[in-house]
Amino acid sequence: MKILTSPAKLMNTENTTDLLKTTVPKFIDDAAYIQSYLKEKSPKYLSELMEISSKLADENWERNQKWKAKPTAKESAPALYAFTGEVYRGLDAKTLDKNSVDYLQKNHRILSGLYGLLKPSDKIMLYRLEMGRPFEFEHYKNLYEFWKEKITDQLNAEMKKNEILLNLASNEYFKAVDRKKLNHTVIDFDFYELKDGKPKTIVVYTKHARGMVVRFCAETNAKTPNDVKAFNYDGYRIDEDKSTDTKLVFTR
Template sequence: MKIITSPAKLMNVDYSTDLLRSTTPRFIEDAALIQSHLKHKSPKYLSELMEISTKLADENWERNQKWKAKPVTKESAPALFAFTGEVYRGLDAKTLDKNAVSYLQKNHRILSGLYGLLKPSDRIMLYRLEMGRHFEFEQYKNLYEFWQEKVTEQLSSEMKKNEILLNLASNEYGKVVDRKKLNHKVIDFEFYELREGKLTTIVVYTKHARGLMVRFCAQNNAKTLNDVKAFHYEGYRIDEGRSTDTKLVFTR
């Protein structure tokens, strides 16, 4: 099976590991093209595009000036460790053993507004460019238009016949995959909290649970849907009544 997650706004490139041999992102030339346009955008433009503060806009303008397709080790990190948002706190890759990291290298892919599709070992620099932002460049009206065919074809090329795709990405990122052209079964996920007798969705917990699910699959060498249904970290359990053939629901 293959597993997709969203990237994270929070990043850190200070970490290095011997468990992964660094690789270059598959779409690095496309990333360089996007970055060549981003580099000339003012902090004010970045602030409005991504709805961020002036301070963050200045910070990301500086990142755009420093970005390069072939970064040195001290200014980059493998994607699996570079993202540090809530999904990746749940995944907690730094505490995984060699077998679990190898599992992720084979099965886990990270969607990205800048890099398109990343393997855990792909070395990346600090950046910020959400897939859903209205970023126009050349003939493209947005990043979906630029990435959808490329990402879908790449994912499809990496998947074997009858292999399933676990979609643990947000709606913003998940829709860059064209399901009609993927020709593989996609499994979506929902995570609920039981509060005062009612099931509710809490965004930060959902993000954390997505990371926990990726971690669970890696630690247990998950290969089938039944393996995935056994997920039980931090009190979650499968809700068979609410789950369907294409959606797994977990509650706690």
């Protein structure tokens, strides 16, 4: 079983671990290629592209100037620990034991606008480049056009016959995978909060729940969809009536 998540805008490269030997991202040459175009962009361009404040744009312009394909340990962190947004708060990697981290190293992959596809151990630098932004470079209209075939082929290469893919990524990021060319069953997820007896989707809770499912799989050594159905952290329970063979629905 492979598990896919989105990255996060919030990052911290001061997070380190003794549980993983760092590795070089599979698509580091592609990342350097994209970064060579990104580096040339002004703070004003970044502000408009990413719809961020001038202060954040200045910060990310500086990141782009400092970025390198072969960073030192001080300048980088393993992807599993570098991202600190809501999904990764739910996952809370720093409190996982060695067996759980080994499970994630084998099964968990992170989609990225800059790096394409990351293993937990891949060392990365601070960056901001969301997959869905209309970033044009060379002859590419956007990042989907650049990444879709590469990411899909890589997932097919890494996955064994009949292995299942758990999609815990956002729609924005999972669009970078070509479902038609992926030779594996994809299981999607929905998370609902019961308010006045009615199920509601609350984005921040959904993000947190996605991370908790990844953590649950690691802590329980989940191998099948049935194993994943037992997910029960923070009051969530499987809704068998709403779930199907290709979608698991959890409510609380």
